Amino acid sequence: MFSLHQVTYKNILSIEHMEIPDKKLTCIIGESGSGKSTLLKLLNQMISPDSGEILYNGKSIDVLDSIVLRRDVVMLSQTPIMYPASVKENLLIGLDFSEQEHPSEQALNDVLRDFHLNKRLEDSCERLSGGERQRIALARITLMQPKVYLLDEPPASLDEDTADWIIQYLKDLTRQQGATVVMVTHSQNIAQQYADHLVVLKKIG
Numbered sequence: 001m002f003s004l005h006q007v008t009y010k011n012i013l014s015i016e017h018m019e020i021p022d023k024k025l026t027c028i029i030g031e032s033g034s035g036k037s038t039l040l041k042l043l044n045q046m047i048s049p050d051s052g053e054i055l056y057n058g059k060s061i062d063v064l065d066s067i068v069l070r071r072d073v074v075m076l077s078q079t080p081i082m083y084p085a086s087v088k089e090n091l092l093i094g095l096d097f098s099e100q101e102h103p104s105e106q107a108l109n110d111v112l113r114d115f116h117l118n119k120r121l122e123d124s125c126e127r128l129s130g131g132e133r134q135r136i137a138l139a140r141i142t143l144m145q146p147k148v149y150l151l152d153e154p155p156a157s158l159d160e161d162t163a164d165w166i167i168q169y170l171k172d173l174t175r176q177q178g179a180t181v182v183m184v185t186h187s188q189n190i191a192q193q194y195a196d197h198l199v200v201l202k203k204i205g
């Protein structure tokens with residue numbers, strides 16, 4: 001899905017060669033500051049490398065329109081944006097942003113159930129817990145049905161049981177919908193248990 005060749009970014013990343021496989025769950029691990037979040041940002045063109053080449057499905061991502069690329073390759077940051085609006089509005093933001101049609105109320109309620117969110121669509125998002133925000137943000141991007149999910153530490157504000165079923169859910173997306181999931185994690189356990197492919201980053205120098 002992605003191939004990186006001789007990619008450098010500031011004095012943060014220096015990658016001779018890296019493959020990120022299609023339809024698999026890839027975990028990125030490495031010490032703090034080793035460039036894990038930076039690598040995700042390179043994959044959806046939020047930033048560009050100083051040198052080297054990144055291929056997406058065999059094409060250099062330089063020549064792809066970044067809006068089109070980001071419809072396929074969706075990133076969930078460590079601190080997802082939550083608007084002071086209803087659960088429904090917050091779920092639909094990603095679809096609006098990528099100019100996709102809204103699903104039925106039933107589909108939105110199904111997604112709340114899938115993510116164990118005991119909320120109604122008309123409830124406000126203003127007083128959600130960190131874990132609920134994280135799950136709404138993840139639900140928001142699954143509604144967009146991207147080809148690639150770039151996830152920056154999704155389990156960060158989730159308890160262990162919730163983190164486990166969410167990662168299992170992501171793994172199922174790779175198997176059932178052929179999605180590609182690239183996930184940064186600090187947890188060696190999660191990486192060992194769930195990753196089909198592992199990327200280990202080391203600090204330069």
Ligand SMILES: Nc1ncnc2c1ncn2[C@@H]1O[C@H](COP(=O)(O)OP(=O)(O)OP(=O)(O)O)[C@@H](O)[C@H]1O
Pocket residue numbers: 010012030031032033034035036037038039
């Ligand atoms: N645009 C930038 N310009 C300069 N330095 C940056 C930039 N972005 C990040 N850094 C630095 O690059 C290093 C790697 O950052 P990054 O967030 O990618 O690491 P990480 O492995 O995800 O870390 P953590 O596990 O702590 O989240 C850090 O030292 C950070 O301060």
